[in-house]
Amino acid sequence: MKIPFIDILRYEPGFLNTVTETTAELIKTGQFVGGSIVQKFESELKDYTQTQFALGCANGTDAIQLALRAAGVEKNDAVLIPDMTFWATFEAVVNVGATPYTIDVSKESLHLTLASVAEGIERFKPKAIILVHLYGWACPETLEIRKLCLEKGVLLIEDCAQAIGTEIKGESLLKNAQVATTSFYPAKVLGASGDAGAVFTNDAQIAKRTQQLINHGRTDHYEHGLVGWNSRLGAYEANFLSHSLKHLDTRLDGRRKVCELYRQKIKNPLLKFMAPAATTKENGYLSVAVMEATERSTFIDYLKAQNIGYGTVYPGAMSDQSGANGFLGGKISHGHSRWIAQSIINLPCFASMTEAETNYVIEKVNAYRN
Numbered sequence: 420m421k422i423p424f425i426d427i428l429r430y431e432p433g434f435l436n437t438v439t440e441t442t443a444e445l446i447k448t449g450q451f452v453g454g455s456i457v458q459k460f461e462s463e464l465k466d467y468t469q470t471q472f473a474l475g476c477a478n479g480t481d482a483i484q485l486a487l488r489a490a491g492v493e494k495n496d497a498v499l500i501p502d503m504t505f506w507a508t509f510e511a512v513v514n515v516g517a518t519p520y521t522i523d524v525s526k527e528s529l530h531l532t533l534a535s536v537a538e539g540i541e542r543f544k545p546k547a548i549i550l551v552h553l554y555g556w557a558c559p560e561t562l563e564i565r566k567l568c569l570e571k572g573v574l575l576i577e578d579c580a581q582a583i584g585t586e587i588k589g590e591s592l593l594k595n596a597q598v599a600t601t602s603f604y605p606a607k608v609l610g611a612s613g614d615a616g617a618v619f620t621n622d623a624q625i626a627k628r629t630q631q632l633i634n635h636g637r638t639d640h641y642e643h644g645l646v647g648w649n650s651r652l653g654a655y656e657a658n659f660l661s662h663s664l665k666h667l668d669t670r671l672d673g674r675r676k677v678c679e680l681y682r683q684k685i686k687n688p689l690l691k692f693m694a695p696a697a698t699t700k701e702n703g704y705l706s707v708a709v710m711e712a713t714e715r716s717t718f719i720d721y722l723k724a725q726n727i728g729y730g731t732v733y734p735g736a737m738s739d740q741s742g743a744n745g746f747l748g749g750k751i752s753h754g755h756s757r758w759i760a761q762s763i764i765n766l767p768c769f770a771s772m773t774e775a776e777t778n779y780v781i782e783k784v785n786a787y788r789n
Contacts, residue, residue: 420779422767424728427605429771431666438662442655451654460657461617463664468583469594470619472626475652476633479580479602482616483511485650486576486598487547489618489628492517496546497748499539501531502736502756504551507602508578509737509746512549518748520545521738526755529693529707530558533567535751540571543749547574552582554732555608555674555704556695557592565595576600579619583609584671584702593619603660608674608702608770609667615656670770674703677768677777681706684781689714689788690764705732706768712761718787719764725783730765 445456457475465473476482492498494516500508502521512519522539525532531550539545548568552558561577568575577593579585580602585592593599596619601607603615618629628645631637633652636645678701682692685708693707710718715731722729736756738747766780 421726422776425769456654457657460661469591471621474618474629476616477650478614479616480507481650482600482618485629486600486618487515489625490574492547497543499545499548501551513746520748521750523753523755528559533560533563549576551578554707555702557585557699559696581704586700611656612659671702673770678703678706685784706766708764709762728767735760
């Protein structure tokens with residue numbers, strides 16, 4: 420048996436036919452940019468996430484830049500980000516002219532903590548903080564961090580590129596976020612067939628500025644009140660995403676089942692499986708385990724020999740990246756992000772993974788060194 424780390428091509432029966440048919444109708448109308456199809460998807464996405472505004476854009480990196488600018492982050496402003504995230508979080512801050520400061524994450528939750536955010540605010544006096552929800556979870560102290568930022572007058576942007584469909588205390592993670600972003604990169608739980616992203620907010624002014632920035636800062640077709648850029652979501656991707664959204668809950672249930680089976684049935688003492696907080700309903704984006712860094716390379720070789728795909732998401736802290744040189748304003752590091760990067764291992768997990776495939780992974784992982 421050969422198990423990929425992820426398989427994005429196992430669509431539901433009839434899905435491709437529906438997408439093909441509606442794409443043919445789209446081609447006949449010639450409405451390729453904007454229009455009713457994009458508006459329909461944005462409305463569906465708004466309802467699904469329980470937010471007041473959901474604005475499609477070209478990709479997830481643009482979404483972060485749009486959120487930063489729309490919320491008022493300017494040149495030389497300090498922005499705190501977790502040291503464990505994807506590089507787009509760091510470069511988005513740089514690309515709006517602001518200065519990133521990295522804050523270490525917890526070895527227990529793999530996310531920022533209330534204490535680390537409070538320390539970062541005290542030391543670096545930031546204009547904004549980007550709270551990144553990794554692994555299909557939510558930061559365990561999200562609600563407390565939101566409250567702290569409100570009290571301190573610090574803008575909180577939540578990067579939910581891995582967290583669509585995640586809930587805190589029975590509500591959508593995005594519902595009460597000041598500003599949130601996501602990516603619809605094909606490998607995400609709600610993936611497009613190319614690049615796409617979105618910005619979410621309950622603030623009408625931020626939504627208005629975001630919409631302008633997405634479309635060249637337009638106030639009218641040839642009038643421009645802001646310097647934006649072209650980050651419009653195409654109608655084809657909106658159509659594909661709209662049909663995918665109909666199947667999202669079923670896909671998430673499939674992913675959650677795989678993650679839970681791993682945590683229940685893999686008993687190999689060399690792996691420690693991590694889990695979201697009790698108040699969080701995960702979306703199953705990734706299975707997450709940690710192991711001794713000295714053991715991981717040998718284990719990866721074993722997985723390869725068993726034809727089992729794997730991931731190491733993510734294999735490097737932001738402050739350790741060579742591209743950070745000259746841009747990083749400062750950092751708070753206890754070595755946790757580096758430890759996670761060297762220790763994390765992700766086993767195959769995708770929506771349509773079969774019981775036989777899941778059991779094969781469980782069997783082979785349990786047999787490692789046993």
